[in-house]
């Protein structure tokens with residue numbers, strides 16, 4: 001079954017004058033950029049479930065027809081019915097040569113070159129999906145322990161996951177991992193699956209989202225054949241159910257889930273569950289399930305701090321040997337994209353994809369330009385008061401000196417730095433900044449900004465001070 005949705009075309013041809021599909025890597029990079037924008041427009045969860053598993057099927061430059069492939073006719077139909085407009089808008093913005101989009105069931109053509117230079121677009125094989133009965137589990141090959149960067153925020157979860165995968169008896173079962181979206185829970189689950197299988201070739205490993213668990217269970221009930229569904233899950237040596245909060249309020253699914261859990265644990269097989277919050281905070285989930293979950297090991301995955309974010313970027317860059325991303329940009333991304341690792345990864349991919357598409361050298365200005373929307377959305381509002389406080393602390397002067405008339409170098413220079421930072425980091429106008437620094441004129445502010453710009457270029461120590469202050473203020 002194929003669903004085709006036509007979108008209004010812009011018949012003027014491909015974006016940036018590029019011959020469509022001549023450069024398969026560019027098409028893949030465009031798909032990466034489209035994915036990024038879709039994730040933002042429809043939200044991370046629906047994106048992960050419905051759109052991330054799509055693969056690029058092909059693009060016909062003559063007709064402008066782009067084919068996307070879904071894992072099943074059901075998925076293809078759903079995507080075509082629900083996300084056609086989003087897909088059309090995102091492609092139109094990125095690659096106007098696309099005039100119609102067809103979503104079909106099928107597997108991706110074997111065109112590894114399409115993805116080779118474009119880490120932004122996961123190949124079909126990397127799609128996180130649940131395995132059909134008897135097939136090897138569809139574990140994402142990228143999600144392994146050695147590609148997972150460990151820091152304070154996730155070391156407890158990492159160690160527990162390692163223990164879950166290790167050979168020999170384990171001291172706990174189930175393992176319950178919880179934390180906000182995009183922090184690496186799914187990654188850890190897949191890593192457990194890989195290691196478990198490596199230690200026990202032929203073992204039955206099932207990874208499944210709770211949403212899929214519900215769909216399959218409901219479908220089995222409708223078909224009046226729940227036996228094979230139950231038998232398959234309960235025979236798993238390692239069962240992993242992702243995002244269990246999804247079954248909140250779904251009574252019959254919870255009933256089945258509870259029995260599955262009991263069977264697995266009772267038979268000494270391993271169970272791993274994730275959720276976006278701790279068992280105590282999961283609402284709409286039966287208390288018997290929650291208490292069962294709390295019997296095992298509960299480990300949280302916390303938001304990454306700056307150091308971990310930076311290390312993650314460095315790790316991702318190791319996997320992109322063609323990407324030329326200087327350290328200064330890695331630090332910039334780590335500093336500015338702090339919401340979660342998925343967003344950080346998406347930002348890095350977007351910068352690399354745009355640099356490839358536009359043949360540009362990556363520097364901080366380029367990254368800021370490419371990520372302008374994201375940075376605006378995530379930017380914390382920095383106030384002039386905060387800047388004055390931070391700078392005064394740094395130079396050990398009283399904050400009142402920011403507004404005083406004293407001209408001695410030891411207070412005048414920090415004051416100029418604070419004015420410069422106010423101009424750089426806040427949307428305040430020059431006259432307003434002047435007013436906040438003891439009623440000074442806007443020309444004084446302009447002078448301070450110019451002065452500090454000059455000094456930053458000439459004086460490494462002052463430049464390092466300013467960088468540090470910016471980093472601290474931007475959090």
Ligand SMILES: Nc1ncnc2c1ncn2[C@@H]1O[C@H](COP(=O)(O)OP(=O)(O)OP(=O)(O)O)[C@@H](O)[C@H]1O
Pocket residue numbers: 044143147148149150154179180181182183184185186187188243276312315341342345
């Ligand atoms: N510590 C880490 N090291 C390397 N990559 C990481 C790390 N944490 C997260 N990632 C990457 O971030 C992305 C998002 O992670 P993942 O999908 O595992 O998040 P999640 O916690 O399961 O989110 P959700 O609750 O939305 O399903 C993945 O590509 C993953 O590889």
